[in-house]
Amino acid sequence: MRRRLQLAPIAIFLFVFAGLNAYVTEGLRLVVPYYVLAIFWSVVIVVTAGLAGSIFYSRGRELGTAFKISAHAFLVLLVSELLFALVLLLGDVYRLLAGIVHLIGNHQFLAPPRNPYWVDLGLVFFGLSVLVFVYGMLRGKYAYRVINHTLYFDDLPKAFDGFTITQISDVHAGSFKNPVAVQRGIDLIKQQDSDLFVFTGDLVNNKAEEIKPWIGHFSQIKARYGQFSVLGNHDYGDYVKWPSEEVKTANLDQLKKYHAELGLRLLLDEHVTLQKEGEHIILAGIENWGLGFGERGDLQKALAQTTATEFKVLLSHDPSHWEQQVKNNPSKIHLTLAGHTHGMQFGIEAFGIKWSPVKFRYNHWAGIKEENGRYLNVNRGFGFIGFSGRVGIWPEVTVITLKKA
The missing domain is CATH 3.60.21.10 (Metallo-dependent phosphatases)
Structure with missing residues (x-):
């Protein structure tokens, strides 16, 4: 029972993280070719697997360099994806409201297609997030x-x-x-x-x-x-x-x-x-x-x-x-x-x-x-x-x- 309780929050987090990546992927498909999506998912898998592997290896030991590197990479990826998803969500809320307005006026729900503008804006926030974190790790901690x-x-x-x-x-x-x-x-x-x-x-x-x-x-x-x-x-x-x-x-x-x-x-x-x-x-x-x-x-x-x-x-x-x-x-x-x-x-x-x-x-x-x-x-x-x-x-x-x- 104790092991099940320990694994439950990890399983929930992984489920939510997978959903986040799926949502981000749906947005990226509008503006990037498939090989970029493949690179994106490769990075996600490598970073996540690296963190999981370093945690498993460090059990009972002092957390080493591999854990620190993978944990920082995962943190940067997670926060950047969350910002991208937040911008994308704002665009989807706008689409939902537009669909409701159309429903009221025409008795039919019809939402406009997702606008690539929101994806481009999300990518800007994603990139800025990565740059800010890199600055924080290289210079900000001594600023x-x-x-x-x-x-x-x-x-x-x-x-x-x-x-x-x-x-x-x-x-x-x-x-x-x-x-x-x-x-x-x-x-x-x-x-x-x-x-x-x-x-x-x-x-x-x-x-x-x-x-x-x-x-x-x-x-x-x-x-x-x-x-x-x-x-x-x-x-x-x-x-x-x-x-x-x-x-x-x-x-x-x-x-x-x-x-x-x-x-x-x-x-x-x-x-x-x-x-x-x-x-x-x-x-x-x-x-x-x-x-x-x-x-x-x-x-x-x-x-x-x-x-x-x-x-x-x-x-x-x-x-x-x-x-x-x-x-x-x-x-x-x-x-x-x-x-x-x-x-x-x-x-x-x-x-x-x-x-x-x-x-x-x-x-x-x-x-x-x-x-x-x-x-x-x-x-x-x-x-x-x-x-x-x-x-x-x-x-x-x-x-x-x-x-x-």
């Missing part, structure tokens, strides 16, 4: 950008008026392959010359050793009031098999040591006091707390011996923590800095549109949110994982300026 936010607070200590914080999140060092491109991102961080630097979790994909080749890069980052960090869900090594719990624990211990080598003060359910001109603010950090991703952090412990009214900045990897424990906490936490979502590395943020599929999991998945006089910033991530690219949701360096209202 770092700086996003600035200025936040105003009535109770910000006067000495901290104009205080700047640079935040990055989700480095996922195990995915990096291009030292020159990563260094461009590091240089961009250094150019901000902020008072404080913070990193909000997921330094690696799974293993501490992934960050070792990049220590020379990230250790260049310095700030006048220090560099601080917290752990993310991937840092605990929960997504790979370990020979024993002792080995897994040793991996996490080593990762904590690498934080120190990077010049980062790792905050583990604790806080520090930042002093300036006789005034202070609290910087707290907790271990990862996220719905469905491990609820390890202890906010009460992190805020121990602080008062309810002191100005506080919290580092917490998963934005669901802000929703569940922070925004209505009796002890006011003025600003929470999070990451985790990556904006799913796919979406659109242009022309007033802000959309990513990750919205179906997280109501607020990027940028600033304010509620009850408390702010949350969700960084879109510095690195990438899973999909080796970014489309429309670019890697981010956040700079936040605190201002006294």
Whole structure:
């Protein structure tokens, strides 16, 4: 019974995917010769078979290069076909409406034939989709950008008026392959010359050793009031098999040591006091707390011996923590800095549109949110994982300026 349940969603997906390809083929037949259709189906079969074969071969093993290549090819093909089919569907809806109008006027349903224009338009979207994905995999994943936010607070200590914080999140060092491109991102961080630097979790994909080749890069980052960090869900090594719990624990211990080598003060359910001109603010950090991703952090412990009214900045990897424990906490936490979502590395943020599929999991998945006089910033991530690219949701360096209202 268990095996049948596992195979059912795969069978359903393959059935839908076959239907999608049949629909796309019906459209293509209007504008391309049969040998092009043969090439199209050959590509579909090869890509699908390659993905299925690599998954079967990887059972019980770490997913290898063959799986990554085939999975990316399948993703590009699937999204491009969906866009083509959507355009084709719009044309068919137009035909249906025209047929209904004819039925009302002549008592006979007569839809016009499919217009090749819609197929040509669909092919344009198909081609653009492929190009955008190729760009995202080659350049987009390293297309770092700086996003600035200025936040105003009535109770910000006067000495901290104009205080700047640079935040990055989700480095996922195990995915990096291009030292020159990563260094461009590091240089961009250094150019901000902020008072404080913070990193909000997921330094690696799974293993501490992934960050070792990049220590020379990230250790260049310095700030006048220090560099601080917290752990993310991937840092605990929960997504790979370990020979024993002792080995897994040793991996996490080593990762904590690498934080120190990077010049980062790792905050583990604790806080520090930042002093300036006789005034202070609290910087707290907790271990990862996220719905469905491990609820390890202890906010009460992190805020121990602080008062309810002191100005506080919290580092917490998963934005669901802000929703569940922070925004209505009796002890006011003025600003929470999070990451985790990556904006799913796919979406659109242009022309007033802000959309990513990750919205179906997280109501607020990027940028600033304010509620009850408390702010949350969700960084879109510095690195990438899973999909080796970014489309429309670019890697981010956040700079936040605190201002006294």
